[in-house]
Amino acid sequence: MEQNCFLACVARPDTDLTVEFPGAGIRSSAQLVEVSRLSETVLRVRLESDQPHTHRAGQYLTLFRNDGLSRSYSISSLPDEATLELHVRIIPNGQMSQWLASSAQPGDTLAIQGPAGNCFYTADNPTQPLILAGTGTGLAPLYGILRDAIHQGHQAPIWLYHGALNSTGLYLKAELEALAESNPNFSYQPALLDTHGPLPELILEQHKRLAGHRSYVCGDPGIVNLLKKRLFLAGQASRDILSDAFIPSAPSG
Numbered sequence: 001m002e003q004n005c006f007l008a009c010v011a012r013p014d015t016d017l018t019v020e021f022p023g024a025g026i027r028s029s030a031q032l033v034e035v036s037r038l039s040e041t042v043l044r045v046r047l048e049s050d051q052p053h054t055h056r057a058g059q060y061l062t063l064f065r066n067d068g069l070s071r072s073y074s075i076s077s078l079p080d081e082a083t084l085e086l087h088v089r090i091i092p093n094g095q096m097s098q099w100l101a102s103s104a105q106p107g108d109t110l111a112i113q114g115p116a117g118n119c120f121y122t123a124d125n126p127t128q129p130l131i132l133a134g135t136g137t138g139l140a141p142l143y144g145i146l147r148d149a150i151h152q153g154h155q156a157p158i159w160l161y162h163g164a165l166n167s168t169g170l171y172l173k174a175e176l177e178a179l180a181e182s183n184p185n186f187s188y189q190p191a192l193l194d195t196h197g198p199l200p201e202l203i204l205e206q207h208k209r210l211a212g213h214r215s216y217v218c219g220d221p222g223i224v225n226l227l228k229k230r231l232f233l234a235g236q237a238s239r240d241i242l243s244d245a246f247i248p249s250a251p252s253g
Contacts, residue, residue, distance in 0.1 A: 057077065166192055
């Protein structure tokens with residue numbers, strides 16, 4: 001119900017059907033409101049859509065430039081916020097990220113398609129402990145999921161782990177520390193490879209018993225897949241491990 005889906009196995013169509021991927025064909029216009037730096041390598045991109053927001057924080061949308069170039073980015077903003085917020089990693093020679101970093105201007109018109117994806121918070125079990133783990137801009141969906149859970153009054157502990165090679169890979173640190181200060185059930189852990197070791201090892205060292213927890217895992221595909229496996233082997237039900245692996249675009253992307 002949260003995704004507006006139905007059980008196809010018990011539905012009986014009375015006309016011909018057209019099947020397409022989630023979000024396909026749903027394209028609208030949006031204006032660029034802001035491009036700012038969250039860190040040396042991460043941009044905050046804010047958009048104002050011509051259509052009402054129908055997304056859930058943690059889903060993703062596809063951004064289209066006027067020449068047809070497209071890239072998908074996770075949504076970190078909540079549905080009731082005035083703008084859509086994306087976090088874009090600046091990639092050397094990346095066509096979209098370099099354009100956003102150096103040439104795009106407020107007022108530029110783009111197209112967006114979506115939302116899509118099932119990695120978002122649902123308020124059906126407010127007493128279920130949550131683990132949020134991500135690397136790089138995998139923080140983008142997690143930041144939205146975290147704020148959505150807090151906004152909806154999640155009661156159980158919430159732990160957020162943001163992994164980076166070193167301190168320059170961290171961003172939104174002050175905002176997350178402030179959320180931890182004002183919400184006693186939320187704990188924020190920056191996880192630096194050169195200080196804390198691999199992200200999966202850090203999480204499993206601090207969480208010995210994971211049965212009954214729900215996890216959201218986002219970012220680098222290798223770490224996402226490893227974490228999903230390790231969390232499952234540590235007792236977490238597969239249905240309670242939601243993920244978004246950021247598959248790289250072509251080298252020039």
